[in-house]
Amino acid sequence: MRVLALDTSTEYCSVALWQDGTITEHCELVGQKHSEVLMDMLDTLLRETGVKLAQLDGIAFGMGPGSFTGVRIACGVVQGLALGASLPVVGVCTLEALAAACGKPRVIAALDARMGEIYHAAYAQQDGAWVAVSEPRLCKPDEAPPLPGNDWFGAGSGFAAHGKALDERYAGQLQGVDGAAVPQAAAIAALGAAQFSLGRGTDAAEALPLYLRDKVALKTHEREAR
Secondary structure, eight states: OEEEEEEOSSSEEEEEEEETTEEEEEEEEOTTOHHHHHHHHHHHHHHHHTOOGGGOSEEEEEEESSOHHHHHHHHHHHHHHHHHHTOOEEEEEHHHHHHHTTTOSEEEEEEEOSTTOEEEEEEEEETTEEEEEEEEEEEOGGGOOOOSSSOEEEESHHHHHHHHHHHHHTTTTEEEEETTOOOOHHHHHHHHHHHHHTTOOBOGGGOOOOOSOSOOOOOHHHHHHO
16 A cells, blocks of 8 residues: 655644555655645655555545644645545544654643644554544643543643643653654654555545634734733
8 A cells, every 4th residue: 555645734844655564754844835845845755766646545644733824735735636646535633643653652742832722632552543532622731631640741842832831730640751743744644544444535625624723813902912
């Protein structure tokens, strides 16, 4: 099975190709230039691996949560590629991808959502798959949902931006933290391949973003009030 994957949900842009368990990935820190570099990165990856779009079994993408613009770019590119090549798609939650890349069995994934909030979810490995112990949500760091046990690993920019509040919220429950961890296409490729193997690929039109926040900006008086 061959699965192409991409993620543009953070300041990083990453693409990956999953071929029967072997993953080739390119990842770059691009800031807000995803739209300028993504197609070239995909083209380079496919040329490097000698794979054409028509030879793929599907395309997986980071559907969010994350950067509003970045997630929309991913959806638009995936829809175009999948429609043109008649390929199924799978959207992967960026928080699950973040957890899967950590190499830990129980992960609290938290991305900085700005405005004093985080995108939060918690996952545990069960029988080789990731199960959501706490579903993805938008919340304030000091209002993050309680979790059972004391063997959690914290990952993501939410811990870098709000480490003190999250440390207090999960006092005694965190065995380690990586605030620099980001969702990447390699994990999305592996998670997507698992979904495709179960026949869960969908039509290209279903390449839609996962938004946890309806309001993406504050008005001047709202910023001043905060």
